[in-house]
Amino acid sequence: MIRDLTDDEARRALPEKWGSTDPDVIPAWVAEMDFALAPAIAEALSRAVSDGVTGYPRFEIGGELGAAYAGFAQRRHGMDVDPEQVLPVVDVTAGVRLALDVLSGPGPLVLPVPAYSPHLGIAEVSGRQRVDLVVDPDATRAELDLDRLDRLFADGARTLLLTQPHNPWGRVFSPTELEGVRDVVTKHGARVVADEIHAPLVLPGAEFVSYLDVDGTADHAVAVVAASKAFNTAGLRCAQIISRDVATRDRLLSVPMARNESWSSLGVVAAVAAYTDGDAWLDALIHRLDEQRSLLTALLAEHLPAARMRPLEGTYLAWIDVRAYGHADPASLALQKGRVRVAPGHDFHPDLPGHLRLNIATSPDRLREIVRRLAGALT
Ligand SMILES: Cc1ncc(COP(=O)(O)O)c(C=O)c1O
Missing domain, CATH: 3.40.640.10 (Type I PLP-dependent aspartate aminotransferase-like (Major domain))
Incomplete structure (x- = not known):
């Protein structure tokens, strides 16, 4: 029921999240999801x-x-x-x-x-x-x-x-x-x-x-x-x-x-x-996000074991402490070196170093690539 948008589709559907990001960068910042609209909403519109x-x-x-x-x-x-x-x-x-x-x-x-x-x-x-x-x-x-x-x-x-x-x-x-x-x-x-x-x-x-x-x-x-x-x-x-x-x-x-x-x-x-008319689609979304949350935990354990994340109880936005890797502005490094765009922690907590917010509402493959790129940039 949850259909992943291709990169081209996402670039057209999400002008801010994808459209304002360079083509070789994976966007995982603003709170929008890389999924096709629920059919009931698309039909009504x-x-x-x-x-x-x-x-x-x-x-x-x-x-x-x-x-x-x-x-x-x-x-x-x-x-x-x-x-x-x-x-x-x-x-x-x-x-x-x-x-x-x-x-x-x-x-x-x-x-x-x-x-x-x-x-x-x-x-x-x-x-x-x-x-x-x-x-x-x-x-x-x-x-x-x-x-x-x-x-x-x-x-x-x-x-x-x-x-x-x-x-x-x-x-x-x-x-x-x-x-x-x-x-x-x-x-x-x-x-x-x-x-x-x-x-x-x-x-x-x-x-x-x-x-x-x-x-x-x-x-x-x-x-x-x-x-x-x-x-x-x-x-x-x-x-x-x-x-x-x-x-x-x-x-x-x-x-x-x-x-x-x-x-x-x-x-x-x-x-x-x-x-x-959105309940069934929303149930499928929650199921997907639950899987993405587990996948993120496993990926961090494998690629960024010193990252700290409190349990994600709701939302598709993970708040991650990567101070252990010693970079004040990890989001900027992730963008420059890793070509992945996450939200900088200091946007949410002024002057707080070493944090980032990562949006997991995407495909499992993209999430794997996002964490792989993050790890490459930060370690
Ligand atoms: C907690 C919270 N409030 C408000 C908003 C923005 O909502 P709106 O676009 O309806 O102003 C967001 C967007 O991510 C949010 O996370």
Whole structure:
């Protein structure tokens, strides 16, 4: 069911990941997958294009998209979502910004670091100070430091940007960890914006629980979700903010039209198809990613035995510590010497040496070649 794109197909399908990379370089950086679109989505989009669905999307909450997401959340996460609490936005990054601007006080934003790189700039563009909740690169498990979170809120921070499942940590937070976050947040009357874009990409062994499904979070949190990472539709521009109380939803809805960065009609078509008819393809994807995760572990053991990787619980993005090989910027060396493009660790954790993020959503053959080239460059 998962069809690998050839290099030529990938270059046409993924203009940023493949198209902006030299032909002799294997791209394993940005979070897009080298797989053909799920047939249910491709068919829905073809139908929509031949019907000329190029007008404005409906400016509505709920509707077909809300119902489709509510069905998906129920089937995949056992989560009750009121379709009328599903608000479309153009993408997850814009949804996070909107939630901050509309719902949060002006105090600092707490960001767990390493962080998805554009999140590092979100506090600044929203006129806030960023305060970091840093994971010690030597810690055996990447965990949220709740004592420090408590101190940051005590010192005036007002919002936590919680990415879960986490990119690039690869962690899926447990209900107990999320309850710990909830306790600290409620103690200080603070807020949470939960970026849950990777929720459909939880791998066997872990289970996703939305922060909104933790008791006592409805009045201080929203989740921002999208079909785009799991179904490779990032260019189609459609994400959703999920709220749990009507007051929050109404505040989000009340933003002036001038603030609106509208989503796209074809994005809605793709998201509805993914959420409604995508389960079998998504199951096959999870199976493939599970195999790729095992393959990566075996390849690192063979070719880069001093590399350190914490277990990948979710996402297709592996965070790898290669400090043992002594290069401050291994991604740059990998590109120059190995002709493989991975994401530099310092994009996610400023000034952190010797780390990289590797995208495993590709064919087993490419993954073998990626690790072989990495090893050739770093050792
Ligand atoms: C955690 C996280 N949030 C947001 C995004 C980007 O989402 P969007 O393109 O919808 O803004 C990504 C992309 O990889 C991501 O990993």
